[in-house]
Amino acid sequence: MNLYLVAYDISDDKARRRAVTLLSRRGVRIQRSVFEVLAYPAGLRRLLATLERLLGPEDSVVAYRLNAEREWVGVLLPELPEQRVSLL
Secondary structure: OEEEEEEEEOOOHHHHHHHHHHHHHHEEEEEOOEEEEEEOHHHHHHHHHHHHOOOOOOOEEEEEEEOOOOOEOOOOOOOOHHHOEEEO
16 A cells, blocks of 8 residues: 545535545545545555546646655656646
8 A cells, every 4th residue: 555645626616525525535634635545556546537527627636655754756647638637
């Protein structure tokens, strides 16, 4: 399992509430639009795919993999439409 920092920018209130519900089930809220999520890579990809379906044209979601000291490590950009969802 890996620790990820997941942040979103979602303008629609209803979609944002759904994103908060999904992320709250899988992680700990750090700030209003930022969560720490402990997940296997495949589980995180499923979560990001679910979040992507909530996004409007100007919205985005990013995920940063963290090490045990909660420091950012590595960059991985999946091939997703318009790079609205990024795994960094």
